[in-house]
Amino acid sequence: MSEITADTPHILVVDDDARLRALIQRYLGEQGFRVSVAADAAAARKALSSMAFDMLVLDVMMPGESGLDFTESLRRDGKEVPILMLTARGAPDDRIAGFESGADDYLPKPFDPRELALRIRTILKRAAPPAPPTTPVAHAVQIGPQWFDLERAELRGPDGPVRLTGGESALLLALARKAGEVLSREEIADALGTPEAGERAIDVQVTRLRRKIEPDPREPRFLQTIRHRGYILRPGA
Structure with a gap:
């Protein structure tokens, strides 16, 4: 397990399935991430009000406010935190709905935890603020x-x-x-x-x-x- 520091990416996992939350939290922790969990959108909002997260892993189908609605509300509020959606419905229309709401990526359930970690790293790399160019941009x-x-x-x-x-x-x-x-x-x-x-x-x-x-x-x-x-x-x- 990698050493956890202040620079370690902090992931918020939002899913109403307690077993899956625990599995994701344990696996991502073993992969060197800091991980917090929330059971629904309301709990996620509370967490976001008190902590800064580098990324959200968000279930689409949750009781109350769905993952799609939650993502749309975050984007309307100007919050640009990267979001990876987990969905049990992998049909094209469902994936399109995720992108329309403002998600960065989606991963159908069931999934391989290794792919989840890989996608998280890819999204975080894209979201990292670029270093200022030291020379004029040629291309x-x-x-x-x-x-x-x-x-x-x-x-x-x-x-x-x-x-x-x-x-x-x-x-x-x-x-x-x-x-x-x-x-x-x-x-x-x-x-x-x-x-x-x-x-x-x-x-x-x-x-x-x-x-x-x-x-x-x-x-x-x-x-x-x-x-x-x-x-x-x-x-x-």
């Missing part, structure tokens, strides 16, 4: 007042880094690598490593990304839809 695409660094897959604005979810970052990277070219939804899905994703799943990610890069997401200037063909990123000031 970057301008999107209004923001710049997207293709080598680091990071979006920066006048006030510093802009946090993207893993899906948003991968989508912007795929589009930025072929800026000025139309990418079909199938090409985007392949670039994201999710060839099974349907058109609606891609559209959801595009909608969420537009909220981060467009002055008016309803009238996109940079990430535009090309009817019957797909999407195109048009860089510019």
Whole structure:
């Protein structure tokens, strides 16, 4: 077991299944994480009011406020803590609902604890604040007042880094690598490593990304839809 320090990532696990909570808490603790648990959204809110967490592992189906509703309320309140959803329903519509609510990733039940730990580490790595560049960024695409660094897959604005979810970052990277070219939804899905994703799943990610890069997401200037063909990123000031 790794030594627990002040820099050790602190995970909040929210699940109404006491046995599963205990199993996740023990396993992630063995993997070097600090882990707190909550049985429902109300308990999670109380924990969030008194402690800062690096990430939430959140069950979708809970009594009272569901994981989807809880995630939506956190995002409305401006809380950008990364969220990994656990769901017993792995159908595409259920996964899309998770992304629409603002989740960073999802993991269907039952799952291998090793995959859970791997996904947590991946999400935390993406969410880590980037170090300020010491030299001018050579491989970057301008999107209004923001710049997207293709080598680091990071979006920066006048006030510093802009946090993207893993899906948003991968989508912007795929589009930025072929800026000025139309990418079909199938090409985007392949670039994201999710060839099974349907058109609606891609559209959801595009909608969420537009909220981060467009002055008016309803009238996109940079990430535009090309009817019957797909999407195109048009860089510019």
